[in-house]
Amino acid sequence: MMKLTRVLTLFLLTVAGLLLFAAGDPPPTPASAEIQAELSAAFFERLHRDPGINPLVFDLFTPELDTAFISPDGETAVLWLALRDDSGQRLATEPGLALAYRSNAYWQVILPGDPGWEEALKTLPEGMLPLELSPAPAHVTTGANAVNAPLAGYYLPYAAGTARWLEGSISHFQSIPELGYPSCSQEYCRYAYDFTDAWHFPLLASKGGTVYGSRDSCSDGNPSCTNYIVLYNSSDQAYQIYLHLAYGTIPNKLTPGTWVQRGEYLGDTDDTGYSTSQHVHFMVTDSIWMGSSGYYWGRSIDIRFADVAINHGIPRTCYEVTQFPIYDGATECLGNKFIPRDPSNDWFISGNLGAFPPTGTLTRPAADALVTVGNTPLIDVTATASDDVQVTAVRMVAKLNGQWLEIGPKVTHPAQPGVYDWDVDLCAAAPVNGPLDVAVRVWDYEGNLAAALNPRLIQVDHACPPPTSQLNPAETFDSTAVRLSWVAASAGAGINSFDLQWRAEPGVWDAANIQIVQGNARSTWFVGQAGGSYAFRLRALDSNNQPEPWLADDAFETSVTLPVTCTPDSFEPDDNLILARLLPLGVWAQGNLCEAGNPDWFQVKIETASDYFVNAPSQSGGAAVMITVYAEDEETPLASGQAADVGQNALVRFSAAVAGSYYVKIEPLTPTLMGTGAVYGLRVSEAKDIFLPLVVR
Template sequence: MNPKLFFLILLFMASFLILTSADNPPPLVASPQTQAELAAAFFERLQTNKEPKLLTFDLFTPEVDTAFLSPDGSRAVIWLALRDNYGRILATEPGLVVAQLTKTGWQVILPGDTGWEETLSSLPAGMLPLEKMAAPEQPEMDSVAIADVYTGYYLPFVAGTSRWLEGSISHFQYIPELGYPSCTAEFCRYAFDFTDEEHFPLVAAKTGTVYATRDSCSNGNTGCTNYIVLQNANEGTYQIYLHLAYGTIPDKLTNGRLVQRGEYIGDSDDTGYSTSNHVHFMVTNSVWVGGDGYYWGRSVEINFADVPINNGIPRTCYEVTSFPIYDGAHDCIGNRNDPRNPANDWFLSGNVGAYPPSGTLSRPAAGITVASGSNPLMDVTANVSDDVRVSAAQLSARLNGQWVEVGPRVTSQASAGVFDWDVNLCNIGPLNGPLEVALTVWDHEGTKVPNLSPRTILVDHACPPPASQMAPAGTFDSTALRLNWQLLDAGIGVNSYQVQWRSNPGIWDASNILTFPKTQFSSWFAGQPGGNYLFRVRAVDLNGQLEPWPAGDVGEISVTLPVTCNGDTFEADDSISQAKPIGLDVPVQHSLCGVGNQDWVYLDLQAGEYYRVVMQSVSGGAAVKMSAYGNNETNLLTTVQSNGIGQGTVLLFNAATTDRYFLKIEPFPIYLSGTEAVYSIEVSNVALTYLPFVAR
């Protein structure tokens, strides 16, 4: 081409664009003050509206989202957002009303008012979104025959993730007080708005080729819409995805490129004619581009293969309870009696990601021994890859035969394609021995691939051992004392305690270890008069891991036992010849004073009667061995002993003849003694009762 001619053509086109822009300057976003005036005028109009209020107002409260002014400032287009009875802004296309500036202020015109259509058509170019404009006379359409219902579509987000359906047939419902419809049934009969609290990744609902894209609009820009359009030439349709986020459409998605179902196509946002973050998705049999550069068309009926209700047609609980039933779709997911409940209308996708992420574990290596009780942290390193990016990685472990995710889900890569993090094995459980581990990864779209690169490692006590310590002992004027200990740190859980003792001087001997259950924190101990004893304690965890003994050869507590004692008032009663009388049903107290000290008592009893002797430990850890005799020391009738230090016992015997009977009480163990090693005994006559034996 002649260079001069080419230059003239460019000059002409530039001049045309400048003149066009001068004829149709873009609408102005109203200032905060003007928006406040418009909001006041709108609500004043609602108050004076003679039409009865709809049930809708019980669930929704309108508020001004934004407003645009004509170049001369005389007219305004007001976008209305709706806040539901749970305080949540609907993420959808806004309602729309118009205001005219008069001498007395702004006058609001609602849909359905006389002259509404004329008012819209008279607005300067660019003030209305495509949704509110008529279709061109000759929109681009495919020559393929149009089907009644199009199938093979899946929800436009990845399998395993759920999104809230904000609305479908709500788009074209006639609610003039709220500025609705936001678009007509001609365009939006089969349109769907999906949302979530944050931006979320979108994937192709069906395989198609890229027809058009734009992601240059800044996030939240009300005057600019990001989009992607996929064409399905074989069925004469176009998939339109609107309100995408800035810069999120992959660079490789150029016009004409084939996009697989489940392939990432961008993130949702709030660009354009929108009140909040969502994607407006519909399939059309025609397509055209509007003045602000985004695509639109007439929607056609589709069924989603992964929607379990209404033969694949999503509906909200509000829609099926408030509007006429369309296309036989009368079911929703949730509570119809509370239609805007935030737990309603969540749709779980079955749209499997086209390009799932992959990864391998480089640490820990197979067969390695990790953790050592004192250090439960295990270093984990994974190499990952994905066509977009891997958004998270987590360790998996096989516990009780099931793979479960353990430790933190890491979202920050240490370097490109590498995750590096620590897993606290102790937090997983009482691990000790072989453990199967693997890698689980998620990509940006949300596709999860579990149990990659499995291997078996050895865990050497995942948790530090528990910690315990001796507490001050309870001492008496007795060679018995009360040992006490306490738990400082349970670790994974305590199974038992071991208390070790030794004489001082002396050595720690494994035979001098007393074992107690995990619920016991105290025990009696008896030693030799005048002896000095050291004590220490350690806990044993659920894996049998032992807490280390305290460092060095020292004990945690030291106790010296008394050497001498003072006898009770019944002394001397150390032989059968010195036995003191005792009556029936009269408890008496004695002390165990002196190593091997014996106390003798007697009583005269009737033949054929049974007698019970109850011994109770009163103080100082008293414990005894009791023996019953006939009329002399050689006639032993029966013997019992306490089950442990500080415990009582019961002796039962029969008086065969009417005679004198003797009881001998001696310390058990033999070296238990002390002024405060006091016990009581009481003898009573008892009648034995035998229950009949019943055979079944």
């Protein structure tokens, strides 16, 4: 290792002399693709053969050549190194740096920290060393960064409510020779911040100031040319520097001396100049100078962001607070310190309200307008909108449950300049019926939002069409009970209930002959007179009780003719207590409801005083019964109960105080319910109660 050090020292001293001699040469140029491939190979060869390289660095970051510049004589190269993290994402920041010198047709690469590194930087040809690593001009006074108290009143340089990824701050000046770092000195970049996102984003002034200088003529991604804007705040006596802007995005009105408000649009981020990927390099300086590359630079000073809740306004990444020394007491980050490079870490939400938010007016519907009359949920909406840069979208909002909510599509293309015309499906937002507050919401290019402009109250006549329904053919069972079923669909406002109407045939519809059925039901029973003919129709009502229209011309959907007579079960006659059928305890029996109003009696012999259940399920034909239990004196009723509805089961519990004979009387739930097929089951069984243990905690 000592031999390698001596060789590098002698080599660099020789090169330094050659560089001084060539100081008047033309400016350097980007290396060709062929030479870049040679330089990349030489860089990785240097890493592989150097025993002092820290392999742990490459577990998190993989370097790659971003670009390279060649001196006019073709003998010297400056390598810009980009980094990819363990997820494969390229870091958006200033590149690391390495130098290469041609020796016997091969490139010799040196890294930060190598012997003679600092001397080699000083002797590079004019323009090869980035301004970020160049010494300040002789007339500029610089000093320690933390001499003065932090400047307050700065905000993150993008629109309120939007979040951007902090790529780095103090990482600019950390020494990682294997990766070509530092990319900037601590004196210059202690308070510099790199913000990025998946794509270019608009920049807003972090604080008010006058335009000191700007440039946006560099093509996007041009490494040889840096777009920038600088604002000067006389109260702070400080300069805001925004670097790496996109081509042609700085507003024409921002000429030198123009006052810029906090939150005013400055331009878009890009990758121009000394940069590995699109981002903004933002810092505030107390000194400033123009480099040979045509952009401004200075010594960063301590500022605090009013919209950064951690570290008293100092943004930091989770990687920085866990891997690097702590500066200015900033120990916190936004995210998981145990996974420092987690992509969900380090997203900072801005509170920088736009200086010129968009404006807009809802022109239709007018105040107090009655909308959605009829069966269409669409309402015609028009609005005007404007912004100092560009309107990007408008959308209708409505106040639902006390909150403004976006409804309908987000409209991005005007029908004509400044005028937007679109339809909103009000039913898709909510089953509104009655007064409704509406307004327009507008977004601008910078990301500013005007939340609820030009509100007014309109009247909504059922935002949703009524639901629909269709009766299936009636199901008959040789019984006076008919099972009616249907299909139904909500049109947006749900289904609250159904009106099932019937009429005797021939006859007319009568409002008194309506059965109301719950909205979640899809079937019910109807009981008519023996031998009667009936027609049925159904309509659904939504949550606002808006009814589906009846079929036209008073038409019916299904009809039925009921049987005139029935055939009694084989156990008849059992119509009184004397003729009661013997029913063994615990054994199922069966019977039908024939004739109309005809009861069935059962005798049960009980040997043990206890509680007993009488269970009478409906087995077919809509059978449903009333149960009465009598004591052994044949007169005293002990219990009674009935099915909840036609086609439902009945269950009664009674207490047998002594052993003996008890009697059960079965009657149809309604007097007209009868039929050969109206069959019920019956069983008497002892009630066995189960008691769960009481657990006291």
